[in-house]
Amino acid sequence: MNEITPASIGLSREDLPNSYIGRSVPRPNAAKLVQGRATYTDDVVLPRMLHAAFLRSPHAHARILSIETAGALATPGVVRVFTGRDIAAVCDPWVAVLDHLKGMKSAPQYPLPLERATWQGEPVVAVVAESRAAAEDGVAALRVEWEPLPAQTDMETALAPGAVVIHPELGDNLVFTRTAAAGDVEAAFAKAHKVVEATFVTARHTGVTLEPRSIIADYNRADGTLTVHHSTQAPHMMQGVFAKHLRLREADVRVICKDVGGSFGIKVHVYPDEVAVAAIARIMGRPIKFVADRFESFQSDIHARDHRIKARIAVDANGRILGFDVDDLTGIGPYSVYPRTSAIEGNQVVNLCGGPYDFQHYRCTTRVVLQNKTPTCQYRAVGHPIATAVTEGLVDMAAEALGMDPIAFRRLNLIRDDAYPRSSPSGMRFEGLSHHASLDKLLEMVPVERIRADQSAQRARGVYRGLGFASFIELTNPSPFMYGIGGARISAQDGATVRMDPDGSVVVASGVTEQGQGTEAILAQIVAHGVGVPVERVKVVTGDTQNTPYGGGTWACRGAGIGGEAALQSALALRAQILEVAGAMLQARPETLDVAMGEVVDRASGTPRLSLAELGRIVYFRGDTLPKDLARELVQTRHFITKEYPFAFTNGIQACWAEVDVETGMVKVLEHWCVEDCGRVINPLLVDEQVRGGIVQGLGGALYEHCVYDAEGNLLTTTMADYLVPMSAEMPDIHVGHVETPTRESLLGAKGAGEAGTAGAPAALMNAINDALRPFGARVTEQPFTPARILRALGRI
Amino acid sequence: MKWPAIGYVRARSLDDLWEAQRTHGAAAQVLAGGQTLLATLAFRLSEPGVLVDITRIPELRGVALRDGVLRIGALTRHAELGRDPLIARHAPLIAAAVPYIAHPAIRNRGTIGGSLAYADPAAELPACAVALDATLHLLSARGERRVKAEGFFTGLLSTLLEPGEIIAAVELPPASPAQRSAILEVSRRSGDYAMAGIAAVLELDAAGQVASPRLTFFGVGDRPVLATRANAALAGRVLDAAAIAAAAEALEGDLDPPADLHGPPEMKRHLARVLLRRALAQFLPAREKAA
Numbered sequence A: 001m002n003e004i005t006p007a008s009i010g011l012s013r014e015d016l017p018n019s020y021i022g023r024s025v026p027r028p029n030a031a032k033l034v035q036g037r038a039t040y041t042d043d044v045v046l047p048r049m050l051h052a053a054f055l056r057s058p059h060a061h062a063r064i065l066s067i068e069t070a071g072a073l074a075t076p077g078v079v080r081v082f083t084g085r086d087i088a089a090v091c092d093p094w095v096a097v098l099d100h101l102k103g104m105k106s107a108p109q110y111p112l113p114l115e116r117a118t119w120q121g122e123p124v125v126a127v128v129a130e131s132r133a134a135a136e137d138g139v140a141a142l143r144v145e146w147e148p149l150p151a152q153t154d155m156e157t158a159l160a161p162g163a164v165v166i167h168p169e170l171g172d173n174l175v176f177t178r179t180a181a182a183g184d185v186e187a188a189f190a191k192a193h194k195v196v197e198a199t200f201v202t203a204r205h206t207g208v209t210l211e212p213r214s215i216i217a218d219y220n221r222a223d224g225t226l227t228v229h230h231s232t233q234a235p236h237m238m239q240g241v242f243a244k245h246l247r248l249r250e251a252d253v254r255v256i257c258k259d260v261g262g263s264f265g266i267k268v269h270v271y272p273d274e275v276a277v278a279a280i281a282r283i284m285g286r287p288i289k290f291v292a293d294r295f296e297s298f299q300s301d302i303h304a305r306d307h308r309i310k311a312r313i314a315v316d317a318n319g320r321i322l323g324f325d326v327d328d329l330t331g332i333g334p335y336s337v338y339p340r341t342s343a344i345e346g347n348q349v350v351n352l353c354g355g356p357y358d359f360q361h362y363r364c365t366t367r368v369v370l371q372n373k374t375p376t377c378q379y380r381a382v383g384h385p386i387a388t389a390v391t392e393g394l395v396d397m398a399a400e401a402l403g404m405d406p407i408a409f410r411r412l413n414l415i416r417d418d419a420y421p422r423s424s425p426s427g428m429r430f431e432g433l434s435h436h437a438s439l440d441k442l443l444e445m446v447p448v449e450r451i452r453a454d455q456s457a458q459r460a461r462g463v464y465r466g467l468g469f470a471s472f473i474e475l476t477n478p479s480p481f482m483y484g485i486g487g488a489r490i491s492a493q494d495g496a497t498v499r500m501d502p503d504g505s506v507v508v509a510s511g512v513t514e515q516g517q518g519t520e521a522i523l524a525q526i527v528a529h530g531v532g533v534p535v536e537r538v539k540v541v542t543g544d545t546q547n548t549p550y551g552g553g554t555w556a557c558r559g560a561g562i563g564g565e566a567a568l569q570s571a572l573a574l575r576a577q578i579l580e581v582a583g584a585m586l587q588a589r590p591e592t593l594d595v596a597m598g599e600v601v602d603r604a605s606g607t608p609r610l611s612l613a614e615l616g617r618i619v620y621f622r623g624d625t626l627p628k629d630l631a632r633e634l635v636q637t638r639h640f641i642t643k644e645y646p647f648a649f650t651n652g653i654q655a656c657w658a659e660v661d662v663e664t665g666m667v668k669v670l671e672h673w674c675v676e677d678c679g680r681v682i683n684p685l686l687v688d689e690q691v692r693g694g695i696v697q698g699l700g701g702a703l704y705e706h707c708v709y710d711a712e713g714n715l716l717t718t719t720m721a722d723y724l725v726p727m728s729a730e731m732p733d734i735h736v737g738h739v740e741t742p743t744r745e746s747l748l749g750a751k752g753a754g755e756a757g758t759a760g761a762p763a764a765l766m767n768a769i770n771d772a773l774r775p776f777g778a779r780v781t782e783q784p785f786t787p788a789r790i791l792r793a794l795g796r797i
Numbered sequence B: 001m002k003w004p005a006i007g008y009v010r011a012r013s014l015d016d017l018w019e020a021q022r023t024h025g026a027a028a029q030v031l032a033g034g035q036t037l038l039a040t041l042a043f044r045l046s047e048p049g050v051l052v053d054i055t056r057i058p059e060l061r062g063v064a065l066r067d068g069v070l071r072i073g074a075l076t077r078h079a080e081l082g083r084d085p086l087i088a089r090h091a092p093l094i095a096a097a098v099p100y101i102a103h104p105a106i107r108n109r110g111t112i113g114g115s116l117a118y119a120d121p122a123a124e125l126p127a128c129a130v131a132l133d134a135t136l137h138l139l140s141a142r143g144e145r146r147v148k149a150e151g152f153f154t155g156l157l158s159t160l161l162e163p164g165e166i167i168a169a170v171e172l173p174p175a176s177p178a179q180r181s182a183i184l185e186v187s188r189r190s191g192d193y194a195m196a197g198i199a200a201v202l203e204l205d206a207a208g209q210v211a212s213p214r215l216t217f218f219g220v221g222d223r224p225v226l227a228t229r230a231n232a233a234l235a236g237r238v239l240d241a242a243a244i245a246a247a248a249e250a251l252e253g254d255l256d257p258p259a260d261l262h263g264p265p266e267m268k269r270h271l272a273r274v275l276l277r278r279a280l281a282q283f284l285p286a287r288e289k290a291a
């Protein structure tokens, strides 16, 4: 058969029948979700099921002197109580380090601590009861005697003499440090025309998934298997984790993950309360359900982005960037989070600062330190919004110092579109990016002249508006270089099995997972396109370790790029097999045939020759009529892993138009734009919504979201009334445009799109606010940009 | 979190209510719109034995103008306040406050009685009641009494309500033709409780002279704050830029705001001044505004 190329299979050609790739196909699962017919983990009810609730540490740091369980056990409905020691009898602790993060250290973490609680909200005792309410009654009747210990909360003092060393066996609170260096920073900065510097702060956030973390673990003593219904992004990873730490064989653990109500990275980590639930099921031989409530979500879901970054940029007299010099400090809580570790975010800052620009001298250090606060780990766009805020904040400041227009300054310094492949000073390898094409496209969308005219007219009336830009790069389609080489059993490859059933319908089983973002929609599209059937004839199976090919699941924007390519390849393999069988049935050469809209057709004329249902009938029920040696494998599996590049980088640029009330410090985002390049766009509707959702999350972080602690390590923002997420009334119209630079690593050419919005939005908004504040010489660099901070920057309070 | 086990009684009359209180004593707690109470139960912050639902008691419903008094039943929902023609005409401040209170779903259930009884210092309706010089009609098994809104709020989430006593209605003098009122607030997101807010009521005569000013602030203290000094600075003066500046300056002495999650006391002071200026500017004659 002819070589298969994107053109030969009609990618992005909407005029072809069943050409679904590149089309805004509505999600097949939307009606189910809207009608309340989804199956979230909490909807699953098993016979003999019990419910767990946890007593959580009220202290940021305290020794557990005694635990008195009698009152809880006497509470109606309570069945059993578990302490750290009870759980440790069947469950081994974990240490979250990765070999390739040199020198990284962390302490062993038990599901429930044995001696000390190290953050407020850490689960300490589990109560198992007939209902969740009864379990909470039991928790209320527990008596724990604590010895409060001094808490190390401020990351700035974590490494200072006299700091409370959270795990004495580690020697100090330094988890990881890394410096990337290129060129000669000292010399470049010494001879620079201008050097500008600033300190940036990005606030602690959390993901606030609509569906909280949920799990049901069910250990069956009859056959020694553990079945876990889990709201997770990575079922296969969790299968390995449960097996390893509960001393079971991986094959005896099955993780089932049906519908998930949002993840954003929150649900790709190992949580001690969830492992405790699995251990309890193992001990009791009964299904145990745990669904985090909002209160405990705020205390125990991973937090992220708690960074302080001191950074400077050097430019020459022509406006060219010479280099960046960045010092990043981040506090991650008392443990590195298993198994991805809490050093990745800082590491990403080192990898990504300066990313879109052409410069030679680079130095960036991250220091990752322990503190007695909720553990932090990977959350949507890991490290990207931090690196982008630093880079783009400095870029705007440099442009201002040079008296240059921020657009002209970017135009001059963005890496040229014909400069690929190339590597960044931090060692990232770029296959192909489109910064200039994206900027061009953005300028077609943003009416810059009209906005600038409005800006000066409004200023005259005492209304202060600003326009901000932010270019960014985004790391997607990770290879084993992200986790695998560090020793973690986190799969970078993914597989898909596509089969045709007797009625001509198609089922695809994939290792990537649906979190509400539309993975199943694009898998159906790709398979429909690849096989040649109407999209409604494709059913999708995800989220079951026993029924899908082994895969990594959903993280780091890999679903479309990795899982999608596996699906495309298996679909094409199935089509080839169908054509072989059809050729035998029709006495035609397979290459003269094609499959379109569920029919075998004559390739040249498009004339229908044979329906897939008829082909299915023959293969499955009258196989006797086919040639004896004819293969009829109507199930095909393919796997895909990227091999040339450690990551498929994407890029884009955002613009934000905002108004600052300089008397109240309130910010109103008026309009927002994003152009991004995720390679081949499989479903424009889904990509646009991913970008919009990401932007909203980014703007939310920049304006509202903040996990606030007091000096003693008490979390003050534990409800949705205190931890402010953006709501529709506050969000602007968001315009999304695309440039497509497909990756050549795959036929599909897709890269990730889920994090682009979040990566750039905070920086674009920060630059817009500072543009608005320019007449006052005021500037904000500490997120969230609250009224108090803006008023302080203005000197009004 | 899940609620603790609780009893529920629906009172269909005041007698039912007194009966339930007699039976359950201190364990009984009144349930109105539930928009505050049910959330606190889910946090297990309070564990009442029995909720006594008062929403079917006819005497606590309705809005009426009788004998020169606008009477708003305690069960009047926020959404009803916003669309009632009597309120629009005789207490426009209250109608103007409604869009600031939470979100439509909450406004469909929350009641004015519940809001006043709960006495959140950042809530809009308590401040409106003080600014409009309302009288609260209180009932209990022992009888009835009337208290001024101004003295009703005694501290953070506390009021003059005695155990077993409920708010039956809010009674207001109808707005005079000379009355001007405005409500403004600064909140982080639409529908959030205010970081600082002002409910401003005053009378302006034909010459632009201010009478009976009752600027009342919310979100800046432990209860609604009637700005006595600022009001004194305005009373009897012609409302102009200088009068506004004088009031803003006098306001300093009226406020002693606490810090909260959103910012320090200085921020609240600053915002209160800004709001005072903005609210009063709305009352300026058009030619002054343009200037």
Ligand SMILES: Cc1cc2nc3c(=O)[nH]c(=O)nc-3n(C[C@H](O)[C@H](O)[C@H](O)COP(=O)(O)OP(=O)(O)OC[C@H]3O[C@@H](n4cnc5c(N)ncnc54)[C@H](O)[C@@H]3O)c2cc1C
Pocket (backbone or CB within 6 Å): B029, B030, B031, B032, B033, B034, B035, B036, B037, B038, B039, B074, B075, B100, B101, B102, B103, B106, B109, B110, B111, B112, B113, B114, B115, B117, B118, B122, B123, B124, B125, B161, B165, B166, B167, B168, B191, B192, B193, B194
């Ligand atoms: C998300 C959210 C946002 C909100 N935002 C705002 C806001 O911006 N501004 C604002 O003002 N409010 C806000 N609220 C609160 C809302 O206005 C409530 O409806 C109101 O505070 C309480 O009224 P309720 O009828 O729901 O009272 P309930 O919740 O039923 O009762 C509250 C308390 O008052 C007592 N009580 C109720 N009625 C009476 C009565 N007649 N006599 C004596 N005691 C009584 C109850 O026993 C209870 O202690 C918000 C609520 C929510 C959930």
